[in-house]
Amino acid sequence: MSHAKPALLLLVHRIPYPPNKGDKIRSFNLMKALSAQYDIHLGCFIDDPFDQQYIPTLSQWCKTVFCINLNKWRAKLAGLSGFISNNAITLPYYYHAALASWVKQTVQAQHIQHVLVYSSSMAQYVDTTTYQQLIRVIDFVDIDSDKWRQYADKSTGIKRWFYQREARLLQQYETRVCQRFNASLFVSDDEASAFRCLVSPALHNRVHSVLNGVDTDFFSPTASFDAVNLPSHYIVFTGAMDYWANVDAVCWFCQNIWPSLKQRYPELHFLIVGGKPSSEVRALAQQLGVVVSGRVNDIRPYIAKARFAVAPMLIARGIQNKVLEAMSMNKAVVCSAMAMEGINAPLSPGAIVADGTEHFIQACITLLQQPLQHCDNRQWIIDNFTWQQTLTALPQFISGDSAI
Template sequence: MKLEPLLFMVHRIPYPPNKGDKIRSFNMLRWLSKHYEVHLGCFIDTPEDKQYIDELQKYCASYKVVELKPLQAKIKSLASFIDGSPITLTYFSSKELASWVKQVVDKQSIQRALMFSSSMGPYLEDETYSKLLRVLDLVDVDSDKWHQYAQKANFPMSWIYHRESVKLGAYEKKLTQQYDSIALVSEKEAELFRSMVPDDLKNKVHAVTNGVDSEYFSPESAFQNISLPAKTVVFTGAMDYWANEEAVVWFCKKVWPEVLKIHPDACFYIVGTNPNPGVLALNNGSSVVVTGRVEDVRPYLDGSAAVVAPLRIARGIQNKVLEALSIGKVVVGTTMAFEGIEVEGQELDVLVADDAIDFGNKLANQLTIATEVKAPTLSQKNRKFVTDYYNWDAKLDNLTPLLEGGSASCSNNKMEMNAL
């Protein structure tokens, strides 16, 4: 049976699934390909990812990949300060991609679309697309994330971030009026966004939460073991992302020195792509090691005595935390790091601390336990929690009523009209 065509738009090529947004967009693409004939439009913003374009053939009937050069996009974004638009929209604008959208919608008679992030919203804003059933996955409330950035940054960046928070927040509400359904990565994120929109739009907002590939992130999966110090602590994440950089800098300055007083032979591994100069400066080759890009993060997670998530700026669900739980690691993190993950009421091996001293004490205690065990600790409770509650297919099945027009009466009417 021929599958119905669907337009899927993503701001970054959804392969490989090696960072937060790409993990979600890839798993969405994989899920969509089982239920629809997918026509994918996306950007590619790093030369390294060009080698993966052909991988899209496995999941898409057609695709359009447009190269986005970050420096040129940033320069282009200066126009936002003249026309009053959010920087995000100007950064990801492309006449080439917009032209492809019009062509593929017409040629394939597409009636439904899933847009990933607010930056893709403008591509279906035109009145000519009003008959499509349009679902927007905001993922996170990005306007609130910019608000958090503004609170942490110094002038003039604090002003720029505040402006983006206000402008993007207004645009997110506009998109909620135009689109049939809005998805967010957790129920807490959905609750936050419902509080920001008028009462008559709240029923459009839904939670479609993340899962984790528990077969891949398993202590029993096949990966190459590496030799790590017994008291290894690990952080994983894209290290050109400011929230991650801020987290490890704070951790190294405020928490880690206290841990080293008790465990001078401990070693903190910062594992992730594209470390910024601020992160590279933390590397001393002994108590702090910055790895840069690695082929596989699992050996580092598996060989650690504990995984830390000292995030003080965060939205949505932290994939890094789910992956660590899946591989059976004890996780020490801030309240924000666990936000959106349903840990309340669960008996898990997780430690929550927002104060630097408290964080350091809890981590030091965990390293003491690991020393006594004389082997990397494995938490079966954490692993079972993930396998029971965070299956990707089960989580993404919540997209079905949104894409089939079952979330609101206006969507049902739209699909009936298109069927005539």
């Protein structure tokens, strides 16, 4: 007779399925791994109507599911209340009374003892004395407050003031959550170390890294996938194209790198592959040779046929899934130092870190002039970044064995 599994409350700011963008890839794999040991009760938001169709699929991993549609205009208005309460706007943006009510009922009805919160914005649902007896673990993923700080550094005027305010208040909240929760997880050793510098030494042993991984069977050069009609010579960038860091990266690339490459290699194309391209990204398609795909069913064909992948991130935290996926398909990559942070692959002809315009142009030209005869990127991923390897310690944190 099989024993009943303990119940786990999982709170995520975006539905963790399908795993088709950075945060959803991580939250899905955490959910999938924990479902082997726990009955998962999932509360989450849906910010893309396209994802509504996947709610029934979650029953493969979850005992119960409670989804709330995130109306962005309503959320933005709610976020402004942060100015009245002197809170980071991120918190009221992601607050919904119905979800708070569901959390309270679920904790009582399901005798919840274990909670995993994904991202700082969801901690508020269990960040009260009512829940202090539970084992509460937060996966910050990366330091959100530092992203706002980076945004501030790249902005001026009222935007700069607004972003600086959000960075300051969100960092205060992140610190408070770390004090109250049993364990705080981050996506890389670098990110965990950076966060330890922001909190008192007494909290350092509550801060841990759980690295991102990649599905090496799915992202494999030998995997079979549907053929796509593609240019014969192109380089590729993949990612959610409404995400500011990705928008910033491709705009910088098209302005500073692409004209030199296109002039030198007239047949070359640059493919920007990912859903919900912003107006700035769509405008890039006016440049000769730039193709903006929009949402695609499968990004693997686009990576597989590319000469190499680029990740010229100027704003970044944590580990870039786009780099892991390209490397898992044994594709050469040209990255900024920020994009390679946390992956730390040894520098090689197939894994080039290039910062600054001239360096990045030269790295691309090198790969275009001499196609690689041998690439070790996939082996590095297999040795270091399968989900089975990276999630080994996760159950210990959730059970409380490694927590304070």
